[in-house]
Amino acid sequence: MSTTNNRMDARAWGVLFVLAGAIFLEGIDVAMLNVALPAIRADLGLSTGMLSGVVSAYVLGYGGFMLLGGRAADLLGRRRMFLFWLTVFLVFSGLGGFATEGWMLLVARFVTGVAAAFMAPAGLSLVTGNFPEGPQRTKALGVYAGTAAGGFSLGLVVGGLLTSLGWRWVFFAPVLLAAVILFAAVALIKEAPAPERPSGGFDLAGAFSITGSMLLLVYGVVRLEHPGNGLAGTLGAFGAGLALLVLFVLVERRAASPLVRLGILRSGPLVRANLGALLFLASFAGFQFVATLYLQEVRGWSSLQTGLAMLVIGMDTVLAPTLTPRLVNRFGNVRVLFGGLVVAALGYALFLPIGMDWTYAAMLPTMLLLGLAFSLAYGPLTMAATDGIEEHEHGLAGGLLYTSFQFGTALGLSAVTAVSVAALGGATTPEARLDALQLALVVPVAAAVAGAVITAFGLRRRAGGAEAGQAAPVSVSTTA
Numbered sequence: 001m002s003t004t005n006n007r008m009d010a011r012a013w014g015v016l017f018v019l020a021g022a023i024f025l026e027g028i029d030v031a032m033l034n035v036a037l038p039a040i041r042a043d044l045g046l047s048t049g050m051l052s053g054v055v056s057a058y059v060l061g062y063g064g065f066m067l068l069g070g071r072a073a074d075l076l077g078r079r080r081m082f083l084f085w086l087t088v089f090l091v092f093s094g095l096g097g098f099a100t101e102g103w104m105l106l107v108a109r110f111v112t113g114v115a116a117a118f119m120a121p122a123g124l125s126l127v128t129g130n131f132p133e134g135p136q137r138t139k140a141l142g143v144y145a146g147t148a149a150g151g152f153s154l155g156l157v158v159g160g161l162l163t164s165l166g167w168r169w170v171f172f173a174p175v176l177l178a179a180v181i182l183f184a185a186v187a188l189i190k191e192a193p194a195p196e197r198p199s200g201g202f203d204l205a206g207a208f209s210i211t212g213s214m215l216l217l218v219y220g221v222v223r224l225e226h227p228g229n230g231l232a233g234t235l236g237a238f239g240a241g242l243a244l245l246v247l248f249v250l251v252e253r254r255a256a257s258p259l260v261r262l263g264i265l266r267s268g269p270l271v272r273a274n275l276g277a278l279l280f281l282a283s284f285a286g287f288q289f290v291a292t293l294y295l296q297e298v299r300g301w302s303s304l305q306t307g308l309a310m311l312v313i314g315m316d317t318v319l320a321p322t323l324t325p326r327l328v329n330r331f332g333n334v335r336v337l338f339g340g341l342v343v344a345a346l347g348y349a350l351f352l353p354i355g356m357d358w359t360y361a362a363m364l365p366t367m368l369l370l371g372l373a374f375s376l377a378y379g380p381l382t383m384a385a386t387d388g389i390e391e392h393e394h395g396l397a398g399g400l401l402y403t404s405f406q407f408g409t410a411l412g413l414s415a416v417t418a419v420s421v422a423a424l425g426g427a428t429t430p431e432a433r434l435d436a437l438q439l440a441l442v443v444p445v446a447a448a449v450a451g452a453v454i455t456a457f458g459l460r461r462r463a464g465g466a467e468a469g470q471a472a473p474v475s476v477s478t479t480a
């Protein structure tokens with residue numbers, strides 16, 4: 001691929017669009033399902049617990065296997081992992097469309113989540129491996145992150161449109177898109193050379209212990225949504241998950257070829273980026289879930305009207321690959337990320353006074369601010385995932401980032417569900433539902449504020465000098 005004058009040739013753009021298309025597929029798949037939840041509940045007669053479980057099953061598979069997926073990409077080949085798990089994603093997304101019972105949806109979503117756990121870090125490492133460090137990589141990551149963010153926001157509109165035709169199309173549509181991406185990927189993507197591919201065998205003890213730990217910890221978070229399940233079981237899930245995490249650390253300290261090099265966690269920028277990712281996605285996932293229930297179940301809007309109401313958030317699809325790289329070039333990742341989190345917190349706070357007769361004009365400022373927040377935050381988070389990390393560990397770094405995304409999604413959904421269910425009690429009136437959802441909206445505000453505070457520590461470090469692992473600004477060209 002051409003590197004002359006930091007410009008990318010036609011094949012380079014083709015590779016980038018294929019990889020960006022895959023992460024767009026993952027984002028739009030999640031967003032479309034969220035809009036379709038009320039229709040699925042009405043058709044299959046699912047309880048609130050089962051309904052949130054349909055979302056959580058995907059998160060459980062994604063979060064549980066993400067670190068294993070990231071390391072598998074480094075050890076077994078990024079292209080191989082990407083193509084294989086894209087195929088699995090395609091198959092099980094289609095199977096979800098044929099579900100007639102809640103448990104069928106749970107199985108389909110869990111396996112689809114596992115597929116995404118292997119596919120996403122392989123895709124990110126293919127981006128960093130196919131584009132040299134500097135302006136090309138910054139541009140590529142900007143497009144990649146912008147497309148990913150666009151999947152989350154545009155998926156709301158597409159989901160609303162498809163749900164109006166029938167909720168099963170929310171599962172069938174990704175099959176068609178995945179088939180096109182798979183066909184193009186086979187032809188265009190070549191395995192990027194890993195300059196220092198780790199030697200030795202696969203760390204099976206580490207793989208089993210960390211995967212078990214992630215599954216149990218995510219399951220514990222999911223159980224928080226349902227206080228009636230019993231506190232003992234929830235504490236038991238957390239306790240077992242933490243015990244396996246301790247075992248994993250002990251295994252990795254002694255392993256000749258560790259699944260995760262523990263030294264990577266000493267990077268301050270990487271740790272802050274992952275905490276920021278967790279809190280940013282927790283806030284957005286919680287808000288999206290509450291806003292969908294408010295618009296459809298309290299206000300009586302259709303799924304299409306709900307999607308169109310959130311369409312403006314999709315402006316990040318344009319801003320993230322164009323404006324954000326320039327801002328990063330001028331101000332650095334940390335400042336841009338901090339700005340995004342502050343804007344997000346303000347947007348959620350403006351939605352707190354929701355009422356039974358709110359006009360869309362009253363909601364629009366929040367939607368605009370969230371589109372801007374995604375533009376400012378998602379790209380820098382993706383760029384920061386590999387800043388200062390050796391090339392052969394980019395799959396691992398991507399796995400850490402997407403694990404944080406999924407833990408954040410699970411935590412945000414569980415927190416708003418738990419708060420709203422507790423606040424609602426046995427009441428069934430629209431006014432009681434509104435009060436419960438309004439209280440749950442405090443969760444996204446608090447998560448975004450916490451993310452901004454954590455990111456502010458990075459600003460303080462930068463004020464005293466460049467920190468190790470923090471990428472210096474680079475020249476960005478937005479022309480082909």
